[in-house]
Amino acid sequence: MNSLRAFEAAARHSSFAKAASELNVSHSVVSQHVKKLELWFGTELFMRLGNRVELSGDGRALLPQVASGLQTLRDGCNSLLRKTQSGTLVVSAEPALASLWLRKRATEFCKLFPRIEIDLRPAWTPDRLGDENADMLIHFETRMPSSGVERQGLFPIDGYPACTPKFRDKLLSDDLRIDWDSVPLVHDNGREIWHKWYAAYQPESSGWQQGRVYSDLSLAIDAAVDGEGIVLADDILCQREIESGALVRLDPQAVRCVWYQIALPKGGLKAPVSETLKQWLLDQALPHRNN
Template sequence: MQMTISGPDVRDSYSVITLPPLGALRAMEAAARHSSFSKAAEELCVTHSAVSHQIKLLESWFGKELFIRTGNGVISTPACSEFSKLVGDCFGLISEASNRLRRLGSAKSVRVAAIPSFATRWVIPRIPTFQREFHDIELEVCYAPQHFKGDLAGFDVVITYFDGKYVGNLHSKVLFSGALAPVCSPGYLQANGFVADIATLNQATFLHDEERSTWIAWLAAQGMAPGNAQVGTVFADFNLLSTAAIAGHGVALCPTDLIREDLDAGNLTQLFADEIFLERNYMLFRQDAPTTAAQEFCNWLVDETSFAKAGDRKQRVARS
C-alpha cells in the first residue's frame, strides 16, 4: 500500500479536515514501531491498558482493525504499518518546527550539534566555564548528523570532521587538525618497547577506528606492508578507540590535537611524528548572520581551542 499526500487543495482544506485523536496517534505510532503495547507504554510513560484503550479508540475512529493480537504481542496490519510511518515522520516535522518556533527571536539559547569525540572531550567538559562567563545563555548540546551535508539541519552551530576546504554559504572555522598519528599508553610502550621502532611496529596490536584501512594506509605511507594491521579490534567510534588505547590494549591512530590533554597528562604517548589525513579538520559551521548568543558561543569556543593550541606543548614523540 503506497500512501501519498499531494495536490493544491490539501493545505487549503485543513480547516475542514477532522483529525483522529492525537494522543491515540502517538500510541499507535509507538506500538507499531515496537510491535508491542508494553514497550509503547514504557516509551510514553503510561500504562499498558492506556495504550490498549487508545488503540481501540483509534480503531473505532477508523472503523477497522489496526493491530493483530497474537500470543507473543501485536502485529500492525499493512495499512497501519504504512500509516504509522507517515505519522512518525509528521511528528518529527512537528517536533523540529516546534523547536525552531520556541527558539525564534530568543538570543539567549544556542543549539549546538557536535560529533561525539569533540563533544565529550571539548564541549561538555568546558560547559561550566562557558556558563560562568555567559550565565544567561542556555545551551542545548546534541549529536551532529552522521554525514554533514552542508546545512545546519536546524542547529545554530555544527562541529564536525571535514575533509578538504569547505565551499558553501555557511561561515566555517577550523578548530583543530584532524590529522592522525600513532599513539599508545605508556604502559603498553614500556611492555612492548619495540613499538617505538618504526621498523618493528608491525609486531604491535593494532586498534582501529571503524575500519582497518586507515592503519594500512599509514603503514603504506611509511613504505611498510600491512602486516598485523589487517587484524585487530575495530571500534565503532573514536571515544571507544581512545578508551582502549589509554587502557593499554594496543596502538591507535588518533588526532593529536584532539587528545592534547591526554598526551600532556601522560595518559597517551605519541610514537612517531608522521601523520595521515593532513587535509582533515575539526570544523565549526554557523550562519553568516547568527544570533548574538550563537556568535558569543562560537567566539568563546574558538578562543578556547586557540588557547589550547598556543599553550606550552610537552615532548610527545617517543624516540627509540
C-alpha cells in the same frame, strides 16, 4: 578597523595566508587591507619574503599598540555581551569532539555568559541548520553541508601512534625497534586513518589491516588505555591521556587525520549569540591552529 585587524593577524602569524584563514577571508583581502594601511601611514609595515612576511621596523613599533587596542575593544564588548545576550543555542557536534573537547569549554562559556544556555547534541551526521534545528555545527570538514552555510576552520587533528607504557615495553624488541607488520592496532570509525599513516611511513607493510575497529574515537582511546593496542592519538582530543602518562607517544611521525570546522547559517539566518560562541571557540582553539 578591518585593516588593523588584518595587520595584527598577519603580524602574529608572519603570514598573509594564515591571517586570511583566521579571519575567514581571502589572501588578497588581507593584502589589500595591509596596503591601505601602508599608504595611509606612508611606510612599509612588512617585508615580503616569498611566501612569508616579516614586520618592518615601523611595523614592529605599531603592533603592540594595535594588539592592545583590539584586546581592549574585545574585552569591552564581551563585558557588555555577558550582561545583555541571552538565549539557548543548539550545537550539533561530532561525538568525540563533543565529549573530549567541547563539553568542558561549553561549560566555561556558560559561566562567562550566564544568560546563554548551550544544548550540546552529539551526532555522527551533522544536523540541519536553522528553523527548529541546530544553530551551529561543529564537525569534520568533509561532512559539512556544501551550501547555505558559512564555514570556518576550528583546528586540525594530527595523529601519532600511542599506547600505554606497559604495552610499549612489551612491544619493543632488543634493538628498540617495532615490528609494524604485526603490532595490534586500535582503529576508530574504520581503518582509513591507520592506512594513511602506513602509506606515509610503512608503505611496504599491510599491518594497518589488523586490529579492532571501534565506532568512536572515545571508545578507541579507552581501549588503548586498557592495553588493547596502539591508537592514533593527538595532543587535543587525547590531551588528558597524554599529559597523565596513561598513553605515551610510541613514534614521532604523525599524519593529518581531519580538520574540524564550525558552520553557521549563511546570511541573516544565524542566531545573534551564535557569533559570540563561534568567536569564543575560535579564540580557545587558536593555539592549535598555530601549531
